[in-house]
Amino acid sequence: MSENTNSTTAVADVIPGQRDADSAPLLQVRDLKKHFPIKGGFPIRRTVGAVKAVDGVSFDVHPGEALGLVGESGCGKSTTGRLLTRLYEPTEGTVTYNGQDISHLNRRQLAPIRSEIQMIFQDPYASLNPRQTVGSIISGPMEINGINPPGGREARVRELLEIVGLNPEHYNRFPHEFSGGQRQRIGVARAVALEPKLIIADEPVSALDVSIQAQVINLLQKVQREMGIAFVFIAHDLAIVRHFSQRIAVMYLGKVVEIADRESLYTRPRHPYTHALMSAVPNADIDAEKKERIRLEGDVPSPISPPSGCRFRTRCWKAQDKCATEEPPLVQISGSNEGHLTACHFPEEPTTVDRGEDIVLDPALAALEESGENA
Numbered sequence: 001m002s003e004n005t006n007s008t009t010a011v012a013d014v015i016p017g018q019r020d021a022d023s024a025p026l027l028q029v030r031d032l033k034k035h036f037p038i039k040g041g042f043p044i045r046r047t048v049g050a051v052k053a054v055d056g057v058s059f060d061v062h063p064g065e066a067l068g069l070v071g072e073s074g075c076g077k078s079t080t081g082r083l084l085t086r087l088y089e090p091t092e093g094t095v096t097y098n099g100q101d102i103s104h105l106n107r108r109q110l111a112p113i114r115s116e117i118q119m120i121f122q123d124p125y126a127s128l129n130p131r132q133t134v135g136s137i138i139s140g141p142m143e144i145n146g147i148n149p150p151g152g153r154e155a156r157v158r159e160l161l162e163i164v165g166l167n168p169e170h171y172n173r174f175p176h177e178f179s180g181g182q183r184q185r186i187g188v189a190r191a192v193a194l195e196p197k198l199i200i201a202d203e204p205v206s207a208l209d210v211s212i213q214a215q216v217i218n219l220l221q222k223v224q225r226e227m228g229i230a231f232v233f234i235a236h237d238l239a240i241v242r243h244f245s246q247r248i249a250v251m252y253l254g255k256v257v258e259i260a261d262r263e264s265l266y267t268r269p270r271h272p273y274t275h276a277l278m279s280a281v282p283n284a285d286i287d288a289e290k291k292e293r294i295r296l297e298g299d300v301p302s303p304i305s306p307p308s309g310c311r312f313r314t315r316c317w318k319a320q321d322k323c324a325t326e327e328p329p330l331v332q333i334s335g336s337n338e339g340h341l342t343a344c345h346f347p348e349e350p351t352t353v354d355r356g357e358d359i360v361l362d363p364a365l366a367a368l369e370e371s372g373e374n375a
């Protein structure tokens with residue numbers, strides 16, 4: 001059986017068991033790939049290679065759930081996010097939204113779905129048109145989709161401003177008159193204006209001060225719960241993802257190497273890479289001497305020619321010959337909970353590390369957790 005078949009079967013087999021029988025996935029991603037062509041040659045430019053930014057990714061997102069997508073810079077998180085919103089067309093694989101394959105729909109065919117899948121970007125300033133007032137930015141999606149809410153668009157925008165914690169009187173102000181955190185709130189108001197079913201949030205807080213990060217995460221959680229919106233929350237920081245996500249997928253060099261519910265991933269990580277990511281999160285209140293810190297040697301290899309077999313093997317302390325020749329499928333391995341899938345030939349024991357409670361956050365985020373906001 002090929003690796004792809006394995007991973008697809010594994011995800012499809014495991015996830016329904018975790019959910020109510022009537023909770024069909026909102027989004028199904030199967031063996032998704034995005035290869036960016038590299039052009040070279042003179043005088044005729046031709047394709048001489050490809051950046052394999054996303055290279056066979058499978059997961060489900062259920063209605064109302066928050067799935068975190070983590071991994072180091074360059075592992076393909078943003079590209080995956082853009083494939084899900086169809087800002088990019090996949091090279092291979094499928095994205096199925098509400099039972100409909102949207103992987104290759106054209107603009108016109110995508111129009112009815114566009115309002116249901118929204119995106120929040122990292123840089124709240126770059127993603128807002130500086131020449132438009134907040135009112136027209138937030139009402140933009142309603143205009144484009146010809147939606148006239150009861151009471152009119154302006155009333156709805158004022159209501160949305162209030163929901164995201166901004167003063168409705170600021171309707172006529174411009175983005176530069178707001179702080180970074182406030183601008184991200186405007187981005188959230190715009191994203192929820194059409195009551196979407198799914199939001200892809202690409203590093204939504206990493207450009208903000210940490211104290212502001214907690215407030216914006218709080219707001220996103222409120223939106224997720226009160227409006228029942230499913231999220232794919234993209235971040236490089238495991239500590240932040242932990243606050244927001246019920247399930248987490250860890251990416252490395254274009255692949256998902258581990259996926260599990262939050263509790264299982266943080267207390268019983270099985271993939272060596274997940275261990276390394278967790279050990280990189282600072283432990284403020286613990287005797288540092290006692291803590292083994294895993295230092296990853298070397299850089300992430302190039303996605304143009306990724307290592308054979310397991311892509312993490314070149315930096316993995318457990319790698320053996322098999323890792324170079326056989327790509328490990330993403331499956332439930334012995335000792336893992338149902339729904340906890342790992343792509344590794346020589347996984348860590350489920351009991352060796354328990355970093356779930358050790359990860360110490362910035363005080364603002366920790367306060368958020370103590371207040372039970374992430375429960």
Ligand SMILES: Nc1ncnc2c1ncn2[C@@H]1O[C@H](COP(=O)(O)OP(=O)(O)OP(=O)(O)O)[C@@H](O)[C@H]1O
Pocket residue numbers: 036051052053071072073074075076077078079080236303
């Ligand atoms: N339009 C593009 N053309 C060519 N290569 C690209 C393009 N977009 C992304 N890449 C490459 O694809 C790989 C994955 O990039 P991507 O931005 O998805 O990663 P990421 O995990 O989101 O990282 P970061 O957190 O730094 O944004 C990187 O090597 C990147 O250089």
